Amino acid sequence: MTTSYEERTGEPLSKEDPSGAADLKAAAPKSPRSKAFVLTAGLSLALLAGCLLSAAIGAYSIPIGDVLSSLQHRIGLGGQPLDRVGESVLWNVRLPRVVLALLVGASLGCAGALMQGVFGNPLAEPGVIGISAGAAVGAVASIALGLTFFGNWTITVFAFIAGLATVLLVYTLSRSGGRTEVVTLILTGIAVNAFAGALIGLFIFFADNAQITQITFWQLGSLSQATWPKVLAVLPCALAGLLIAPFYARKLDLLALGERPARHLGVDVERLRITLVLVVALLTAAAVAVAGIISFVGLLVPHLLRMANGPGHRFLVPGSALGGALVLVAGDLAARTVAAPAELPLGVLTALFGSPFFFWLLRRTRRKQGGWA
Amino acid sequence: MRTLRDLFAVRSRELPSPVAPGSAAVEAAGLSVRLGGRQVLDAVDLAAHAGEVVALVGPNGAGKSTLLAALAADLAPGSGEVLIGGRPATAWTAPELALRRSVLPQSAVLSFPFPVEDVVRMGRAPWAGTELEDEDDTAVAAAMAATEVTRFAARPFSELSGGERARVALARVLAQRAPLMLLDEPTAALDLRHQELVLRICRERAAAGDAVVVVLHDLGLAAAYADRVAVLHEGRIAVVGPPREIFDGELLGEVYRQPVEVFPHPRTGAPLVVPVRH
Numbered sequence: 180m181t182t183s184y185e186e187r188t189g190e191p192l193s194k195e196d197p198s199g200a201a202d203l204k205a206a207a208p209k210s211p212r213s214k215a216f217v218l219t220a221g222l223s224l225a226l227l228a229g230c231l232l233s234a235a236i237g238a239y240s241i242p243i244g245d246v247l248s249s250l251q252h253r254i255g256l257g258g259q260p261l262d263r264v265g266e267s268v269l270w271n272v273r274l275p276r277v278v279l280a281l282l283v284g285a286s287l288g289c290a291g292a293l294m295q296g297v298f299g300n301p302l303a304e305p306g307v308i309g310i311s312a313g314a315a316v317g318a319v320a321s322i323a324l325g326l327t328f329f330g331n332w333t334i335t336v337f338a339f340i341a342g343l344a345t346v347l348l349v350y351t352l353s354r355s356g357g358r359t360e361v362v363t364l365i366l367t368g369i370a371v372n373a374f375a376g377a378l379i380g381l382f383i384f385f386a387d388n389a390q391i392t393q394i395t396f397w398q399l400g401s402l403s404q405a406t407w408p409k410v411l412a413v414l415p416c417a418l419a420g421l422l423i424a425p426f427y428a429r430k431l432d433l434l435a436l437g438e439r440p441a442r443h444l445g446v447d448v449e450r451l452r453i454t455l456v457l458v459v460a461l462l463t464a465a466a467v468a469v470a471g472i473i474s475f476v477g478l479l480v481p482h483l484l485r486m487a488n489g490p491g492h493r494f495l496v497p498g499s500a501l502g503g504a505l506v507l508v509a510g511d512l513a514a515r516t517v518a519a520p521a522e523l524p525l526g527v528l529t530a531l532f533g534s535p536f537f538f539w540l541l542r543r544t545r546r547k548q549g550g551w552a
Numbered sequence: 553m554r555t556l557r558d559l560f561a562v563r564s565r566e567l568p569s570p571v572a573p574g575s576a577a578v579e580a581a582g583l584s585v586r587l588g589g590r591q592v593l594d595a596v597d598l599a600a601h602a603g604e605v606v607a608l609v610g611p612n613g614a615g616k617s618t619l620l621a622a623l624a625a626d627l628a629p630g631s632g633e634v635l636i637g638g639r640p641a642t643a644w645t646a647p648e649l650a651l652r653r654s655v656l657p658q659s660a661v662l663s664f665p666f667p668v669e670d671v672v673r674m675g676r677a678p679w680a681g682t683e684l685e686d687e688d689d690t691a692v693a694a695a696m697a698a699t700e701v702t703r704f705a706a707r708p709f710s711e712l713s714g715g716e717r718a719r720v721a722l723a724r725v726l727a728q729r730a731p732l733m734l735l736d737e738p739t740a741a742l743d744l745r746h747q748e749l750v751l752r753i754c755r756e757r758a759a760a761g762d763a764v765v766v767v768l769h770d771l772g773l774a775a776a777y778a779d780r781v782a783v784l785h786e787g788r789i790a791v792v793g794p795p796r797e798i799f800d801g802e803l804l805g806e807v808y809r810q811p812v813e814v815f816p817h818p819r820t821g822a823p824l825v826v827p828v829r830h
Contacts, residue, residue: 299663435663445650445678490664
């Protein structure tokens with residue numbers, strides 16, 4: 180069969196080389212696999228450097244050598260502990276914050292990539308289907324009503340439950356006849372977003388001044404209240420989500436063809452959708468619960484990586500987690516140093532840089548690709 | 553990685569056994585489908601056998617695409633049954649079906665700008681984790697050569713013209729190497745040369761032992777390349793058989809509500825269908 184194709188078409192392919200693979204590789208400008216490797220290595224190195232810098236720089240400066248030395252000491256590989264103040268600043272203030280930035284950033288980046296894949300829309304974002312807003316309602320409610328069932332974790336737990344409930348609600352509302360249409364889903368998300376915004380406004384209206392300050396601070400998005408218990412509160416959700424996500428990369432590639440063609444290629448589309456929506460809820464709700472609303476990370480990072488290495492999800496999903504972590508570690512470092520001793524809200528900073536960049540990105544990508552479809 | 557994947561596989565897939573020549577690859581019996589309160593298909597019986605090309609023709613809205621979707625197990629029939637590889641279509645899981653039938657949708661869309669070669673390679677997804685995975689590179693290269701898309705293997709799908717996209721989509725379906733190919737208007741966006749090319753590919757696949765069901769608008773193409781043609785009319789099969797026997801001016805004129813003339817090609821003898829023009 181193969182030979183007959185070739186004889187007829189006269190394409191210079193695979194007469195001598197039956198696999199034809201060599202010709203195809205030669206036709207591609209750069210092997211995507213090596214490009215992905217370079218990108219992964221570069222991102223990892225930058226992330227490592229960002230973490231070390233973030234641990235070293237601040238009101239109380241610690242040389243990077245000392246940071247490394249203290250780290251070595253704690254994991255029992257020699258090294259020296261710092262003096263009492265330095266040790267305390269590094270281990271109780273800086274490191275939990277760096278780790279939280281890592282986890283929140285990775286969760287947001289990964290959630291963005293998954294969401295865009297699930298909806299087949301490069302402009303989809305966890306915020307679009309109302310998870311962020313839903314989680315925000317939970318958190319604001321717990322602040323405004325002064326609930327303290329779970330001690331320090333109350334806001335976290337409420338944000339998570341409300342976020343998860345919201346995504347399930349949106350998903351159920353937008354299903355009809357056993358299927359979920361993308362447009363319906365996104366429109367439902369918009370309605371839910373509006374409703375959640377109204378609820379938040381209502382809670383703020385009834386809250387007292389101290390509560391309003393707390394709510395506003397949380398709404399702006401910040402990592403300044405990072406502690407090890409908060410890290411532990413996010414860790415299970417974030418890790419679970421980040422570990423599950425890469426297993427669905429190939430199926431997400433197929434979903435780009437549309438629902439029916441994906442099903443023709445053996446993907447159980449409905450199951451894939453519900454699994455990934457839950458993973459996204461897990462990742463976003465966890466991130467929003469501890470850090471407030473930090474926008475554009477989930478939109479920007481996958482975009483940039485898609486431009487660098489194409490839309491294949493096998494790199495995009497883990498790569499977006501890496502990139503998101505990098506953006507948030509660097510962003511948090513900037514947020515607490517540019518206006519020192521005051522601290523900018525991280526969410527404001529990401530939106531400030533994110534939105535104009537996103538506009539530019541939109542125009543550029545659209546021009547280059549000749550459209551989105 | 554392979555062992556990891558096996559660990560997560562819920563159940564191993566049953567690979568398709570070779571189809572005996574002449575046995576039915578897909579079979580619809582008493583198939584009725586209602587969509588939005590309208591009877592789109594009404595008691596349709598149709599089979600496509602290994603080694604033959606079956607063309608579905610008929611006017612707009614006659615139910616061609618619905619019939620193809622039902623044969624592809626995309627639609628649950630209101631009544632009647634679809635057998636794929638001798639087993640009810642609903643008894644297969646999605647991954648098992650993907651090894652047994654490939655489907656070319658009417659329009660080729662892609663949400664992200666994957667390069668052409670990656671799109672064609674998506675057709676190999678059903679075979680991941682089976683021993684036939686080793687054929688991936690060969691199947692992709694052969695499918696791209698057959699549809700003449702090798703030249704733009706590295707270009708993003710979104711940059712291609714409509715006709716080029718249609719050929720890439722066909723290449724993906726060919727790369728899937730399923731024993732049953734269901735093609736919905738594969739020639740709609742193509743120029744003369746590529747229309748012929750696509751139908752020749754259909755013939756080759758049939759000669760290799762596959763069953764091909766293809767929705768066509770061009771009755772001339774159907775007459776020249778199909779072993780059997782099913783003429784659909786208002787959700788029913790008006791007539792089915794070899795084109796030389798069933799293409800009849802009176803019947804086609806009534807089905808299409810347009811008087812036509814049918815006469816044999818002076819050299820090949822294949823029926824030509826031409827609208828009556830004054």
